[in-house]
Amino acid sequence: MKNIFKLILTGLLLAGVNTAQAQITEKPGFGKFAITGATVHTVTNGTLENAIVLIDGEKISYVGDNAKITNEYTKIDASGKHVYPGFMDSKTYLGLVEINAVAVTVDNRELGQYNPNILAFTAFNPHSAAIPVNRLGGVTHVLSSPTGGVISGQAAIMDLWGYSPDSMAVDATAGMILGWPRYGRRGSFDQRPDQKIEEEYAKLISDIDLFLDKARFYDKMMTEFEKNSKGKQHPDKDIKMEAMRELVNGKTPLIVEVTRSQDILKAIDWAKEPKNSKLNIVFSGATEGWRVAKEIAEAGIPCLVPALYLPTRQYDHIHRPYENAAKLHEAGVKVAMMTGETENVRNLPFHAGYAAAYGLGTEEALKAVTINPAEIFGIDDVLGSVEAGKQANLFISDGDPFEPLSQIEHVFIKGYKIPMTSRHAQLYEEFLDRDAVEN
Amino acid sequence: MNFNTGSRMKKILTLFVLMVAVTGVKAQETGSVLIQNATVITITGEDLENTDVLIRDGKITEIGQNLSAPRRVTKVDATGKFVMPGIIDAHSHLNTVSTNESRNPVTAEVTMEESVNPNSVSIYRAIAGGVTSIHLMHGSANVIGGQNETLKLRYGANVDGMRFEGAPRTIKFALGENPTRVHGQGNGVQPRTRMGVEQVIRGHFDAALNYKRNREEYLAAKAKWDSDKKGTPPVPVAQNLRFDVLNDIIEGNVWVHCHSYRADEILMLMRVFNDYGIKNYTFQHANEAFKVAPELAKNGARTSVFSDWWAYKFEVYYSTAYNASILNANGVVNSINSDDSELIRHLNHEAAKTVRYGNTSVHDALKMITINPAIQIGVDDRVGSIEVGKDGDVVIWSGHPLSIYSKVEQTYIDGKKYFDLSEDPADMRISIDPNDDFESAANFEVYHSGRQNDACLEGAFILNTETIQQ
Known part of the structure; x- marks a missing residue:
C-alpha cells in the first residue's frame, strides 16, 4: 500500500515537473x-x-x-x-505599448501639447511579453519613447532584462522628444491661403521658442537661487520647467522627430539660431535625410533612421530607404539605426542589414546599432x-x-x-x- | 472602303476581325531569354549548379547545361548568381482601387475584378523585390467578403493584361475581430460575436441552397409553361447574384481564403465547411493556426501567414513567429504573405525568418513564397517552380535569395524583363496624378513600420455605437 502511494506520489510529482517546464x-x-x-x-x-x-x-x-x-x-x-x-534600437515604444489596437494598453501618448515632465521610464512595463521575445534577437537595450503633441516627454534607455524600471534604466531621461511641426500644405484638401499657412507655421515655431525661452529663464533663475538664496524670495517650482532644465543646458538631448526634407531644413535653421546653440539636437526618423544629407552634416546633427520603409515619394528610386543611412554617413552624419517598432524591435538587425547591403557596409552598420547610439546618447562609457x-x-x-x-x-x-x-x-x-x- | 464585295469576302473579313479581337484579348506580351550558368533553385526539384534556363515565347522550354541560344534570343550571363521562380504573394492589397465593400456582413457578389489599378507604382516596387504574381484580395470587414483577383505584375499592361488568365475564382471570408467590430460594434447588426459569425455563414449557405432549389424549380416550371402555356404561369424566383456566388463556393468553383486569427474560429470554419462539403480553402493570417496544426493537416486546409507580426491587436497576442515552422512540420501547406506594400518588397527575407524561428529548412522556406502560395491560389500548374512547360516567371538574384545582402537583379514575367537593377531609373511612375504626388510629397509624416493597423480594413468605416466598451 505504501509503495503504491509512493508510486502515485512520484507520478504526481513527475506530472508537476512536466507542467512546470x-x-x-x-x-x-x-x-x-x-x-x-x-x-x-x-x-x-x-x-x-x-x-x-x-x-x-x-x-x-x-x-x-x-x-x-x-x-x-x-x-x-x-x-x-x-x-x-x-544591439541598441534607438527609437521604439517597447514597454509602453502592449497591444496597439487595445487603447488601455497604449501608454506612449499623453494628452496635451507640452509634456516635458512626462517620463517613458514611469510607464515602462518590465513584464511586457514583448521584452523576452525581442531580446532573444540580440537587441539588449532600447530607447523607449513617448510620442504625440509638440513636446511629448522624455525617452528612456532601458536594458531588456530586469524586474523594475529602476533596475533596467541605463538612462531614465535619455532624451526629450519634440515632434517637429509640419511645414506647408497638408494635402490637396488643405485649401488655406499661402499667407495663412506661413502664419500658422510661424506661430507653432514661436510657441516652441517661447516655451524654450521660458525654460532658459527658469533655469537661470533657479540656478542663481540655488547658488545663493540669501535674501531672495523662493521661486515657485514649476514641474514642466523643472523638466526642461537639463535640456536647455544641453545635458539631455533634444530628439527631434522629423521626416520630410523641407522640415529637416527648417529644423536645421532653427537649430542654428544662436539661442539654441546649447541644445544637443538629434534627428529621429529623417526618412528623407538623404535629400539634405550635406546640410545635416554641416549642422553636425546625428540621425536615428530606419531602413525598411517605403520610398516617401512616388517618384523616388525604389532603394532610397535602404540607402538613406549610407548617404547620410557618406556626407559625414553620425547614424544610428531605429525600428520605430514595439513588438518587433527584434527586426533591428535586418534594418541594419539592409543599410549594410545598400552602401553602408557591414562594419559601419554594426556601429550604427552599437557604439554610435551609445555616443549619441552619451552612454559610450557603459555600452x-x-x-x-x-x-x-x-x-x-x-x-x-x-x-x-x-x-x-x-x-x-x-x-x-x-x-x-x-x-x-x-x-x-x-x-x-x-x-x-x-x- | 467598299464593303459590298460579295458575301465570301465579308465572311473572310468578319473572321479576320474576330481573330484579331480574340488574340488581342488573349495575347500577353511574352519574351524569350537564355539565362546561363546560374545556380537554379527549381523549388520542386534539386538546386542545379552551373545551369542554363531557356525561356521561349513566355514558357520555360529547356533547363540544362551549355544550352545554345536560338536566334534572336538574348543571353544573360548569370555566373555566380541564383535563379529562382518569381515570388508569389497570396495576400495583397497592393494596387486596389477600393478594398472593402463594408456595408453588409455578406457581399459575395462584389469582386476585385474591376478594382485593380494597373498603374500603381507599388507594382514596380514589388517586382523589384522579385514578386511576379499576387492574390489581390478584398478586405476583411465582412464575414463573407468580395471575390479576389489573381494578377501577374505585368507593369505597363492594362487591367485585363494584368489578370492571371485561367486562375481559379477565389473569395475572401473573415472571422473574429474585424467583422464583429465593423458590423456588430459599428453598425449594430449581427455578428457582434464569434458565435454570430458562424451563424451568418451557415444562415447564408442554407439560404443560398434554398434559393438554388427554388430557382431551379421555377426555371423548370417556367420552361414547361413557356412551351405548353397550360394553367397559370409559375411565381418567379428572381436571380440573386449573392446566392449564386455562395452556391459556387459550395460547389467548389470558388475557393475560400479566410481571414482568421484564433484557433477556435479556425476549427469552427472547418466544421462548417465539412458540413457543406467545401474543400480547397486557405486560412489567411491564421496567427493561431499552429495550435490546431494537426486538425488543419487532417482536413487538408492550407495556411498563409506573416513571418513575425503579432501583438498589434488582441487576437494575435498569444501567437508566435514559429507559426510557419510548426505548420510546415505538421504537414500543412503554408505560405508567407505580406498583406503590405512595404513587406512585399522583401518577402525573401520574410521567408528566411522561418529558418531562424523553428529551423524550417532553406528549401521549405523558399517553397513558402513560391510553389505553396501558387497551390493556394490554384496556379501551381503555371508558376511557382522552374520546370519545363511552366511560365517564364523567374528572378535573377545576386546571391542566395535568403541572404540579406542579396539583391534582385532581373525580374522576368512570361519571359519578358520587367525589372533590371543595372538600368533602373528613379521615377517609374506610369500615370502621374499631381494630387497623389502632392500628397505623398507633402503629407508624409511620421515614420512607422510593422503592422500598426489592419490594412485589410481599409475603407471600412467603423462607427462605435457602443457607449461602453467592455
Missing part, C-alpha cells in the same frame, strides 16, 4: 563567465580571432587572447562562433562595444547577426545570462508536436 522557470545565470574561442567583434578595437571574453558580475572584465581562466568561471565554448556587443570595464551587454551568434539565417545562441544583459526562452519559443515547444487530441 512549460512555464518560465529558468533562472538567468549571474556571476563569472568565460567565453572562449570566439571571433570577438569589439567594434571599438577591431575583430579578435579565437579570443576570450570574461564577465564578472555586471561587467566585462577582460577581452583578449591571454587570460588565465580559473575554476570559478562558467566556461562557454564559443569556438567557431561570434561575440557582438548587444556600445565589447571592452573591459563596460557593462556586459553582448550576444553570441553562429554567424553574421544581420543575416536572418543566423541563430543567436546566448544573450547577456548587464551580466545576466538570459534564458533563451520567450512566449514565442514556449508556444513552439508546446505546439510543434502537440498531443493530438482529435478535433
